[in-house]
Amino acid sequence: MLNIFIIVVLLVLFFLFAQRYIIKKDDSKEYSYRRFGPLLNPAESIFYRALIEAVGEQGVVFAKVNMAQLLVPAGLKKKKDIFIASHKISKHSFQFVVCDPRTFEVRAVIELDNGKSLSKTKIEREKLLLSVCRSANIPLIGATIKYSYQVSRLRRLLAAHIDLIEADKEVRFCKKCGSPMIIRVATQGDYKGRRFFTCSRQPHCNYTENYNVVYEDDGDER
Ligand SMILES: [Zn+2]
Structure with a gap:
């Protein structure tokens, strides 16, 4: 009985040692990378230009902001739940974020709809977007690709959500x-x-x- 116990303890110790050793080894390893491409694709960059034009001096526009940069889990007590909730958002980004130019507080999140049908993963993402924006009380604005070419219409869309922005009278x-x-x-x-x-x-x-x-x-x- 005692022998078995000793063996188990030794195995556990060995496992812990090996795990620590392997993790350390992996951390120190240097991988190489290549460029993935431009930050924004052509459709996104056209929309981005229209967006900064529409927002003007009243906001700063950022693209592809990881959700975990703007949100933290709220109302959770258990460490495990907090971990899961954090992990869930850390894999996703907001497409465009408009911030107050002085305080950099988030004013609105803007999602560009390219008119293509939604795949299963995109539907999941859409659901997450809706729920995080609702719970964190961040206006979520959906814009279609056609706003890219109509700054005044885009400005009106933003003005409904962002009080700093005045639509054309x-x-x-x-x-x-x-x-x-x-x-x-x-x-x-x-x-x-x-x-x-x-x-x-x-x-x-x-x-x-x-x-x-x-x-x-x-x-x-x-
Ligand atoms: Zn009336």
């Missing part, structure tokens, strides 16, 4: 009563913090309109 009239509409910021609900148009005659008229609504006369050039 526009006057809208209430579809119900014809009164001029005013811009308000939602204080509750799913659209909290987002701008919307509301009739200036409220509470007598309760007509509201999505800030991003684009009318047909704007043209839908592709």
Whole structure:
């Protein structure tokens, strides 16, 4: 019995020693690498240029930011859960991040939709994106490739989420009563913090309109 015990202890010691030795050896090994390619592909770089144009001086745009650089797990007590939650986000990046130019606080995350159908891994990523942005209260803006060529439209899309950015001035009239509409910021609900148009005659008229609504006369050039 004692012999078995000694053997087991020796094996465990050997295993620990070997593991430490091997890990050390691996850490010191130098691998070589080659360049993977440009940071942004052609479609992304066109969109990036439109994005910095639309954001102007009101924000700084970063591309391909690892999620773990911006987020930490919240509300977890167990070390194991924290580890898993951290690991989950560390494998993914935000495509574009707009930060406040002075404080570098995150203003919004922007995902470029290239119009291609989603593969299984992309759907998983999309789900993760939605859930992390919702829980961390970061506006997530989905932009299609066509915004790349229409800076004013892109600016309007951003202005709904980022209060620093003013869209080009526009006057809208209430579809119900014809009164001029005013811009308000939602204080509750799913659209909290987002701008919307509301009739200036409220509470007598309760007509509201999505800030991003684009009318047909704007043209839908592709
Ligand atoms: Zn009205």
